[in-house]
Amino acid sequence: MKLNVVLYHPEIPQNTGNIMRSCVGFHAKLHLIRPLGFSLDEKKLKRSCVDYFDYLDYEVYEDYSDFCAKNKGKYYFFTRYGHQSPSVIDFKKEAQDQPIYLIFGAESTGIAYDILKENLNDCYRIPTTDKIRSLNLSNCAAIVLFLASEQLHDPEILAHEPDTLKGENFIDDVTLAELNDIHLEWKGGKQ
Incomplete structure (x- = not known):
């Protein structure tokens, strides 16, 4: 309902x-x-x-x-x-x-x-x-x-983000090292 x-x-x-x-x-x-x-x-x-x-x-x-x-x-x-x-x-x-x-x-x-x-x-x-x-x-x-x-428990409410809204799936497709590199680049470059 x-x-x-x-x-x-x-x-x-x-x-x-x-x-x-x-x-x-x-x-x-x-x-x-x-x-x-x-x-x-x-x-x-x-x-x-x-x-x-x-x-x-x-x-x-x-x-x-x-x-x-x-x-x-x-x-x-x-x-x-x-x-x-x-x-x-x-x-x-x-x-x-x-x-x-x-x-x-x-x-x-x-x-x-x-x-x-x-x-x-x-x-x-x-x-x-x-x-x-x-x-x-x-x-x-x-x-x-x-x-x-x-x-x-409305079936319209999803516990996961639908594929139609996703960009790159960082959790599943990116390694921790790659995430750290992305974060460092975002903060102004690697040290």
Whole structure:
């Protein structure tokens, strides 16, 4: 089953671009809930997404109510106010009967408090030390996407790089001595 990443009022185009790339890499659909802090044509967004934008499955919604009306399933909210780790979620079990939506909030304000209060049992926080409030939005999305995809075993997710994307295979085709020579040349020549 395809995962769904939801960005509630995203503000920073570079974060959204990185998340777009992660969505393509993890075979997930991206849902963007307005207002957006950028245009979808913005150069910073496209640069962060690299050349994967054409492969992205995404949809934009006017507001949270519009999103909810069009997307039924299990919602998980990722917030600094969550009291449980996403590692406790059994994504495989939940995905058997319904789509899964991983919801992340705006970089500055997160998800609206009234939405979180209505969904307290489905609020999660990625554990960190007591030195920071939270991680960067795009890092959080990548972490949770990885956790979920590991459980779901999506056949679209490959553990190896496909031959169609490979250049020279340094691991299999190059000796350690040759790798050292390549590294030295890259750093400015052999000593």
